[in-house]
Amino acid sequence: METILEFISKHIEMFYLIILMIFVGIELIGHVPSVLHTPLMSGANAIHGVVIIGSIIVMGQAHEIISLILGFIAVIMGTLNVVGGFVVTDRMLEMFKKKK
Template structure:
C-alpha cells in the first residue's frame, strides 16, 4: 500500500470516529438545528467535487466526482429544507377574526 493512501485512510477513520462521538453527545433537542446548519455548510463539498471532476482523467474519476457532487447537493438541499421546516414551527400563526354572533329570526323581522 502507498504511504499516502494509508495516511488518507487513517484521517478518514479518525474523522469518522470523532464525528460520531461529537454528534452522539448532542442532546436530542439540539440535534436537528445543529445538523441542518451543518448540512448547509456542505456547499464546500460541492466545490471539492468540482475540483475532483476537473482533475479526473479516468472514467472512475468522473463517476466518483459525479456521485460526490450529487450527494453533496442532496445534503445541502436537505439541510435547507430541514431548516425551513424547523423555522416554520416558530412563526406566528395569523390571527383569525373572531366569529360574528349569529343573527336570530327575531332580529331579522
C-alpha cells in the same frame, strides 16, 4: 517528521484559521437555548455541505472513467447534503416563525 513540520509552516495561515474558527464555532453555539438544538444541528449539517466545492474541483479535472463516475456520485451526494440540509432546516424554522 521533518516533512510534517514543513507542511505546517507552509500552510501556517490555514492553521491559524483553524484555531480561530474553533473558537468562533464555540462562541457562536455557547448560549443557544435547547429549543434550537435540532434546527441548529440541521443548519450546521447544511453548512458542511461546502464539501461539494471539493467535489466540483475534483470533477472538473477528472479524465479517466472511474474518476468521472466517482466524481459524479460525489457531486450528487454533496448537492443532496447542501439542498436537503438547507431545505429541511428552513422547514423546521418555518414552524417557529408562525407564532404570532
